Amino acid sequence: MVKATVIGAAGGIGQPLSLLLKQSTIITDLALYDVVNAPGVAVDISHIDTPSVVQGYLPDNDGLANSLKGTDIVVIPAGVPRKPGMTRDDLFNINAGIVRDTAIAIATHAPKAFVLVISNPVNSTVPVVAEVFKKKGIYDPKRLFGVTTLDVVRASTFVSEANGEPTKSLDYSVPIVGGHSGETIVPLLSASQPAIKFDASKQAEIVKRIQFGGDEVVKAKAGGGSATLSMAYAGARFAISVLEAAFGGKSSTEYSYIDVKAIGAGEWSGVVGSLDFFSVPVKLGKSGVESVGSAPKPTAEEEKLLKVAQDQLSGNISKGVQFVSIDDVSSACRVNVHCLHELIACTSAGR
Ligand SMILES: NC(=O)C1=CN([C@@H]2O[C@H](COP(=O)(O)OP(=O)(O)OC[C@H]3O[C@@H](n4cnc5c(N)ncnc54)[C@H](O)[C@@H]3O)[C@@H](O)[C@H]2O)C=CC1
Numbered sequence: 001m002v003k004a005t006v007i008g009a010a011g012g013i014g015q016p017l018s019l020l021l022k023q024s025t026i027i028t029d030l031a032l033y034d035v036v037n038a039p040g041v042a043v044d045i046s047h048i049d050t051p052s053v054v055q056g057y058l059p060d061n062d063g064l065a066n067s068l069k070g071t072d073i074v075v076i077p078a079g080v081p082r083k084p085g086m087t088r089d090d091l092f093n094i095n096a097g098i099v100r101d102t103a104i105a106i107a108t109h110a111p112k113a114f115v116l117v118i119s120n121p122v123n124s125t126v127p128v129v130a131e132v133f134k135k136k137g138i139y140d141p142k143r144l145f146g147v148t149t150l151d152v153v154r155a156s157t158f159v160s161e162a163n164g165e166p167t168k169s170l171d172y173s174v175p176i177v178g179g180h181s182g183e184t185i186v187p188l189l190s191a192s193q194p195a196i197k198f199d200a201s202k203q204a205e206i207v208k209r210i211q212f213g214g215d216e217v218v219k220a221k222a223g224g225g226s227a228t229l230s231m232a233y234a235g236a237r238f239a240i241s242v243l244e245a246a247f248g249g250k251s252s253t254e255y256s257y258i259d260v261k262a263i264g265a266g267e268w269s270g271v272v273g274s275l276d277f278f279s280v281p282v283k284l285g286k287s288g289v290e291s292v293g294s295a296p297k298p299t300a301e302e303e304k305l306l307k308v309a310q311d312q313l314s315g316n317i318s319k320g321v322q323f324v325s326i327d328d329v330s331s332a333c334r335v336n337v338h339c340l341h342e343l344i345a346c347t348s349a350g351r
């Protein structure tokens with residue numbers, strides 16, 4: 001029996017992500033939780049002829065607790081997406097509260113589950129979850145993952161396109177390290193497998209495109225949100241990799257934003273410096289992170305990109321950590337649809 005729970009399952013990412021998880025035969029129970037519409041999504045998906053049993057949950061009748069009880073993996077795409085002109089950090093005030101409250105529930109009802117955070121800003125929301133888990137005394141850093149797979153997926157697509165090989169995207173594997181927003185996303189094109197041969201200006205163009213790929217989608221959707229379908233693909237790929245390694249005996253390596261301070265950054269130590277969280281290649285195993293993969297030597301140009309990312313990440317991480325210490329886990333400023341306005345007032349007043 002393998003149970004997976006999606007929190008935010010009725011949203012733009014949540015629905016296609018749940019659909020893709022329903023296609024995976026490693027999952028036997030699929031729990032779909034949202035503050036709205038989850039039962040409808042669940043009934044719809046439940047008609048698909050794969051073995052897993054699907055159940056939808058709303059906040060009433062202990063829906064969140066019941067969606068989490070006995071689960072092996074919690075995937076969190078709950079929260080608001082960007083509109084044109086916003087940065088991911090602009091989402092912090094609302095999404096950090098949603099993620100914090102979700103983490104509190106996970107700590108109580110599914111303390112041993114793998115937790116995959118999609119909600120932005122990932123650079124800060126993953127530290128929020130870690131802090132809640134530490135305060136609750138259940139933190140296992142090997143089981144907490146910030147989902148950065150979309151950056152890796154975009155990199156292989158964009159490099160292939162630039163090479164005039166759009167149908168061969170999966171042939172390119174480019175290390176993408178750091179965080180998940182703008183300049184904190186650091187593509188190490190020099191270590192691409194197979195190697196790529198672009199001139200310096202073309203390389204700089206591809207680096208920018210990978211770093212700001214999310215903006216392309218936000219702009220094209222013109223106020224209708226951000227990436228949902230490509231994110232669902234990336235999130236499902238990562239979640240299934242975690243489950244296959246834990247329960248299917250198939251270990252693989254994926255990039256993820258993890259607590260490198262607690263786990264150890266291995267060959268990436270020099271690159272990570274004193275940062276607590278960083279996206280690195282992670283070998284997945286039975287208990288989550290088994291080890292951190294090897295690091296290539298960055299070029300001088302890549303060293304500069306890494307320095308910019310480190311400076312920004314440091315502030316993003318502190319923001320997440322401080323949110324939980326200031327705004328204690330028992331705060332009255334708890335999120336649900338009915339008190340969203342109150343939440344915005346609370347957070348902007350620094351409470
Ligand atoms: N990590 C990544 O690579 C990416 C992250 N994202 C982020 O994912 C998040 C979700 O994006 P979308 O699905 O497009 O947004 P959306 O607005 O379409 O869906 C979000 C869902 O979360 C639900 N929700 C809100 N509060 C909740 C709570 N307390 N508990 C449970 N569910 C709750 C909403 O009802 C809604 O159904 C955003 O923060 C976005 O920035 C988006 C793309 C890529």
Ligand SMILES: O=C([O-])CC(=O)C(=O)O
Pocket residue numbers: 081082088120150213214215217218226227
């Ligand atoms: O750009 C956004 O806001 C959503 C996101 O994280 C991405 O598409 O990478």
